[in-house]
Amino acid sequence: MALAWLSRLFFVFLFLISQASFALIESEREELRQIPDWMPYQGCQETKLLKQCFKWTQEECEIMTERVSQSCLNMHDSQFRDPRTGNLDFWKDKIKDCTIRDVRAKMRGRIVDSMICRNKGVYP
Amino acid sequence: MKTRIAFCVLAFCTTAMASEPDVAAEIKKTLACHQSYLKSASPFYEVFEREGLTFGRGITTLPNTTPRRSALMLSMTDGDQIYTVTVPSPQSSSRGTIEYDFYGAPHVFKMVVPAKDGEKSFCVSYEPDMIDKDHIRKFEKSPPASCDSSQTIRAQTQTGKDAMMYLRTIQSRIHDNMRAMVYNANAYYNNPAKASRTERDAADRLAQFNGQKCQGLSYEGLFGASIDKQLAEMEKVRARAGTPAAPATTPSGTGGTGTGRR
Numbered sequence: 301m302a303l304a305w306l307s308r309l310f311f312v313f314l315f316l317i318s319q320a321s322f323a324l325i326e327s328e329r330e331e332l333r334q335i336p337d338w339m340p341y342q343g344c345q346e347t348k349l350l351k352q353c354f355k356w357t358q359e360e361c362e363i364m365t366e367r368v369s370q371s372c373l374n375m376h377d378s379q380f381r382d383p384r385t386g387n388l389d390f391w392k393d394k395i396k397d398c399t400i401r402d403v404r405a406k407m408r409g410r411i412v413d414s415m416i417c418r419n420k421g422v423y424p
Numbered sequence: 425m426k427t428r429i430a431f432c433v434l435a436f437c438t439t440a441m442a443s444e445p446d447v448a449a450e451i452k453k454t455l456a457c458h459q460s461y462l463k464s465a466s467p468f469y470e471v472f473e474r475e476g477l478t479f480g481r482g483i484t485t486l487p488n489t490t491p492r493r494s495a496l497m498l499s500m501t502d503g504d505q506i507y508t509v510t511v512p513s514p515q516s517s518s519r520g521t522i523e524y525d526f527y528g529a530p531h532v533f534k535m536v537v538p539a540k541d542g543e544k545s546f547c548v549s550y551e552p553d554m555i556d557k558d559h560i561r562k563f564e565k566s567p568p569a570s571c572d573s574s575q576t577i578r579a580q581t582q583t584g585k586d587a588m589m590y591l592r593t594i595q596s597r598i599h600d601n602m603r604a605m606v607y608n609a610n611a612y613y614n615n616p617a618k619a620s621r622t623e624r625d626a627a628d629r630l631a632q633f634n635g636q637k638c639q640g641l642s643y644e645g646l647f648g649a650s651i652d653k654q655l656a657e658m659e660k661v662r663a664r665a666g667t668p669a670a671p672a673t674t675p676s677g678t679g680g681t682g683t684g685r686r
Contacts, residue, residue: 333620334622337608337620337623338466338468338622341600342555342556342604345600346482346483347552348555349554352494357646357647396555400555412492414492414493414494415492416527417491418491419526419527419528
């Protein structure tokens with residue numbers, strides 16, 4: 301009987317640990333909210349994917365990336381408040397993927413056909 | 425007639441000599457600017473210093489490839505010389521009609537750089553990040569044996585106009601990081617109450633930066649972008665903020681780049 305209780309407690313303990321490892325702390329959520337501040341400038345440099353894979357100027361790239369990454373962030377905001385949904389890296393990748401996907405949808409017809417763009421899933 | 429020909433040859437030689445850029449001076453100025461900017465740069469700054477080399481990553485398109493195949497290129501300074509190294513993607517594969525390359529994978533190679541006293545060897549693992557900051561997993565001066573299984577790539581010495589062109593890879597990294605700082609600092613002063621941490625941080629960094637050593641660099645980006653213009657923009661932001669201008673950072677005759685987008 302005692303053994304059964306102990307094993308139950310053990311599983312509850314394991315469950316709590318797994319939850320804690322996924323929960324984002326406030327500073328991590330803040331880091332996610334910073335994405336629209338840096339991503340347009342970093343991603344739209346000549347050597348980066350957003351600039352490389354679409355036919356547009358750096359300024360056009362920055363304006364759209366800022367808008368799209370902000371809307372991706374808003375879309376997922378309630379999800380990354382939920383402690384069961386993933387760690388910081390998971391959410392960073394999610395917001396980056398969402399941004400690229402939405403930019404690609406908006407920029408259809410101005411996509412560059414290169415190996416990098418195919419490889420990264422930008423070119424259809 | 426002979427005098428005329430001699431005069432023409434002399435004039436041609438003088439013009440050619442005059443148009444030859446002073447690469448060593450430009451490298452020195454670029455490195456001085458980089459050093460003075462380091463403390464004020466954001467965490468995404470992509471001019472790296474490793475083992476005495478200062479470098480920036482570029483991207484180059486290989487000729488006659490369909491779809492276009494790209495390769496990583498590093499532009500490096502060592503003393504008053506500039507070198508480039510072009511590294512093909514580590515592997516490629518085909519799936520049906522679609523061919524993939526692995527540009528984003530770590531590029532592991534042994535790099536040999538010419539030097540006045542022989543050659544220098546480095547073991548490098550460089551991973552381009554297509555959105556975030558690139559990752560340097562390894563960059564060490566090591567006995568060649570530790571890197572024997574990797575491909576050996578010799579750095580090319582660049583001179584004259586080519587050297588200036590490749591130096592621009594480094595200058596453009598400085599420029600782009602400054603541009604982000606100006607933009608975010610501007611956003612902070614537009615609405616301090618609603619500013620994000622990045623914007624507040626950019627305003628702090630801008631207040632501490634003295635751009636004197638970055639003046640007069642020859643970098644020219646698209647649409648007239650230049651480091652001088654960014655310095656002028658910094659002065660405008662400082663003026664708006666009412667913070668004392670850093671001494672002598674504004675070169676005369678520079679225009680704006682329109683940072684007031686927000």
